[in-house]
Amino acid sequence: MGKKRDFKTTLEHWKFKYKLSILNEKTLEEVLRIRLSRLTVFIYGSLALVVVFFLMSALILFSPLKYYLPGFSDYSLRSELSHNMAKVDSLSSLLQKQTLQLQTTKNLIAGTLSADSIPKQKDISVEKYRELVEKKSDREQQFIENFQKNIVSNTITPTVANNAAKQNFAVPLAGTAAASYGEKGDNAVKFTGNNREVLAVAKGIVMSTDLTVGNRYTVYIQHPDGYVSVYKNLSAVFKQAGSTVSTGDVIGQIDAENDKQYLIFEIWQNSIRIDPRTVMDIK
Structure with missing residues (x-):
C-alpha cells in the first residue's frame, strides 16, 4: 500500500505544472506564458532525440559520409577509386601542358621568346596518328613474344581430377x-x-x-x-x-x-x- 502511494505521489510530482512568464520590463505586461511539467519536458525531449537520431541516420546513409564508416567500403568503391586516380593523373598532365602553353604565350607577347624558336607541329592524317598511337615499343613487343612463347612451351593442358567422385576442376597454376x-x-x-x-x-x-x-x-x-x-x-x-x-x-x-x-x-x-x-x- 505504501509503494502504491509513493508511486502515485511521484507521478503527481512529475505531472505538477510550472508556469514560466516573460514580462515586458517597461510595462510589466506578460508577453509569453509557458506551462510545463517534468513529464512533458521528458516526453518532448525524448521525441526530439528520436527525430534527431533518424535525421542524422538519413544524412549519413544518403550522403558520401557513409563511406567513412568502418567496413562500408566494397570492391566497387575500390575500382571507382582507381578510376578516379587515373583521371586525376590525366588532369594533372593536362594542367601541366596548359600551364606551359600559357607561359609560352606570355613570353611571345612580352617579346622574350621568338616564334621561330618554337617547333611547329606537323599535320598528320588520322591513319598515321592511329598508327603512331597503336605502335608498340620494343620492350612491349618483346614482352608479348616471350609471353606467347611461354604459353606454347609451358604445360598449359589443365590437370584434371582423376577421381570420379570429384568435380572436373583443373589446377589454376600448372606445374606448381x-x-x-x-x-x-x-x-x-x-x-x-x-x-x-x-x-x-x-x-x-x-x-x-x-x-x-x-x-x-x-x-x-x-x-x-x-x-x-x-x-x-x-x-x-x-x-x-x-x-x-x-x-x-x-x-x-x-x-x-x-x-x-x-x-x-x-x-x-x-x-x-x-x-x-x-x-x-x-x-
Missing part, C-alpha cells in the same frame, strides 16, 4: 606446388612456383575483376552447379567482367617477384567456401 592457406588450413590453397600464367579451373563466366588496396587483382568466375572460383594476388588480368572462359584459359598472371609470386585460390559452392582439395587433385 600447393600449400594450405588460412586459419584452419582448408579455407584456401596457396600456389607457388615458376609459372606465372593463371588458368581458369573450369568453364564459366567472369563475374568481376577487382583491384585491391595492395594494387593486386582478384578475379571471380561463376561455374555451373553453383560453384564460384576465386583467384587472388594477380598482378595482371586478361579477362573482363562478363567474358566467357573455358577450362585452361589464361585469365591473368602473378607477379615475377619472389615474395609476391604466389596465387591464393578459393572455391565456393552455394555461397559456402569449401576445401579446394575436395574438387581437384592437388599435389
Whole structure:
C-alpha cells in the first residue's frame, strides 16, 4: 500500500505544472506564458532525440559520409577509386601542358621568346596518328613474344581430377606446388612456383575483376552447379567482367617477384567456401 502511494505521489510530482512568464520590463505586461511539467519536458525531449537520431541516420546513409564508416567500403568503391586516380593523373598532365602553353604565350607577347624558336607541329592524317598511337615499343613487343612463347612451351593442358567422385576442376597454376592457406588450413590453397600464367579451373563466366588496396587483382568466375572460383594476388588480368572462359584459359598472371609470386585460390559452392582439395587433385 505504501509503494502504491509513493508511486502515485511521484507521478503527481512529475505531472505538477510550472508556469514560466516573460514580462515586458517597461510595462510589466506578460508577453509569453509557458506551462510545463517534468513529464512533458521528458516526453518532448525524448521525441526530439528520436527525430534527431533518424535525421542524422538519413544524412549519413544518403550522403558520401557513409563511406567513412568502418567496413562500408566494397570492391566497387575500390575500382571507382582507381578510376578516379587515373583521371586525376590525366588532369594533372593536362594542367601541366596548359600551364606551359600559357607561359609560352606570355613570353611571345612580352617579346622574350621568338616564334621561330618554337617547333611547329606537323599535320598528320588520322591513319598515321592511329598508327603512331597503336605502335608498340620494343620492350612491349618483346614482352608479348616471350609471353606467347611461354604459353606454347609451358604445360598449359589443365590437370584434371582423376577421381570420379570429384568435380572436373583443373589446377589454376600448372606445374606448381600447393600449400594450405588460412586459419584452419582448408579455407584456401596457396600456389607457388615458376609459372606465372593463371588458368581458369573450369568453364564459366567472369563475374568481376577487382583491384585491391595492395594494387593486386582478384578475379571471380561463376561455374555451373553453383560453384564460384576465386583467384587472388594477380598482378595482371586478361579477362573482363562478363567474358566467357573455358577450362585452361589464361585469365591473368602473378607477379615475377619472389615474395609476391604466389596465387591464393578459393572455391565456393552455394555461397559456402569449401576445401579446394575436395574438387581437384592437388599435389
